[in-house]
Amino acid sequence: MQIEPFALERWFAAHEADNLMLAESGVRPLDPTRFDLVPEDFGYVIPTDGDPGLRAHIGERYDRDADEVLLTCGAQEANFVTFAALMGEHAVVVTPTYQSLHALPEAFGAVTRVELDAGADWRLDPEAVAEAIRPDTALVVLNNPNNPTGRVHRPDRVRAVYEHAADAGAYLLCDGVYRPFAGADEVPPPAASLGPYGVSTCSLSKAYGLAGLRFGWVAGPREVVEAAAQWKDYTTISPPAVSQRVAEQALEPETEAEILAESRDLAARNHELVREFVDRHGLAWTEPETGVNAFIEVPDGFFGGRSFCERVVEEAGVVLAPGEAFDQPDRFRLGFGDETAHLEEGLERLDELLERHA
Structure with missing residues (x-):
């Protein structure tokens, strides 16, 4: 039995530790103090x-x-x-x-x-x-x-x-x-x-x-x-x-309803910020219907998803997910599930990079 290397996880392992992540595919972590963390035994x-x-x-x-x-x-x-x-x-x-x-x-x-x-x-x-x-x-x-x-x-x-x-x-x-x-x-x-x-x-x-x-x-x-x-x-x-x-x-x-309402509200707010970013730079995408992933075509002037994402890490300190991890080399995935301030900072860095390369 042989397994193909997990391209996305290897990409994260190389870059996520010291950079701003805009490649996570879920919402921001909940505060653990919301829960009783102690089981009856171990x-x-x-x-x-x-x-x-x-x-x-x-x-x-x-x-x-x-x-x-x-x-x-x-x-x-x-x-x-x-x-x-x-x-x-x-x-x-x-x-x-x-x-x-x-x-x-x-x-x-x-x-x-x-x-x-x-x-x-x-x-x-x-x-x-x-x-x-x-x-x-x-x-x-x-x-x-x-x-x-x-x-x-x-x-x-x-x-x-x-x-x-x-x-x-x-x-x-x-x-x-x-x-x-x-x-x-x-x-x-x-x-x-x-x-x-x-x-x-x-x-x-x-x-x-x-x-x-x-x-x-x-x-x-x-x-x-x-x-x-x-x-x-x-x-x-x-x-x-x-x-x-x-x-x-x-x-x-009741708790599940509360958690999911918070997640959906956060996703909706952040979705709007990503839509504005895509529109500002004239990028091509199919707008996601739900979730916190945007699958966007690589901007003109860059040669493939991995090449673009490598440039973004090097110049902006932002981690995106290269489309090659999904066998779509002309795209990249942007995750917008983190706190809004985190997303805003990452999009601002991307704005500056794309303006430099316009």
Whole structure:
């Protein structure tokens, strides 16, 4: 088994420590004093797939029972153990997307990528997915809302993708970490609620401001969750006790509503600042529909996303995400989920750089 180097994480490792970050893909971290951080003890969480009450609470949003939910260390582990459990000879992955959603299945088998249509605002084409499905396809992978574009795939298109997968006996795995940014009426039902072939992964990182908890989950058919749990026995065994303690509080209805309202307000304010920045410099983009990622074309005079981002680090001390990390070398991703003052400082530095190179 060989895994492709994670381009975005290696880029961050090289640059994020001493520069101003405008490449994070979630909202600013919450103040930990909002929560009781002390679990009953520092033993393993028992049962090791997570507290049954919390799993039942999470399962309600997918019309799933407690034993159809597995608690994990972030969405990254949720996706890993699900791929390990389900991946057969072949998977279909809709791209551009977060690298692990295609690199992990590529480590287990063959992958056919289906590209979103950049010329049509990154629209999902269910028929293109259907054409890519083979007799040995075990899995179709979708990220909705999409990272890096901020595109929200519409209910009829997601349902069509699900039906194509189910007709072939393949599971649809949908990474839904950006769903909480949008209201329930703004995104399709999660994949795990669509039927027996639907699987959803999510976490408290992107919209909740709790990335450091490393807390996520898998929801789906019992046989999928049980198989994923067998892989988790070889990774982290149980969710961290502190993380589960905070997650229980963050997902209480009133607290969750409060956290998400704050995140959505921050995202809306900062979105407007990014729109103004894009307009000032005549940059091309498809405006994101939700989340805190802007996927912008590289300004004229620069040669590719990585080259541009390297120049921005060197001259402005600002970290952006090169489009090459998403196999889109003519673009870069700008994250606007941090505190507004942080974003304003970063955009001011970018203004000065672009004016120098105009």
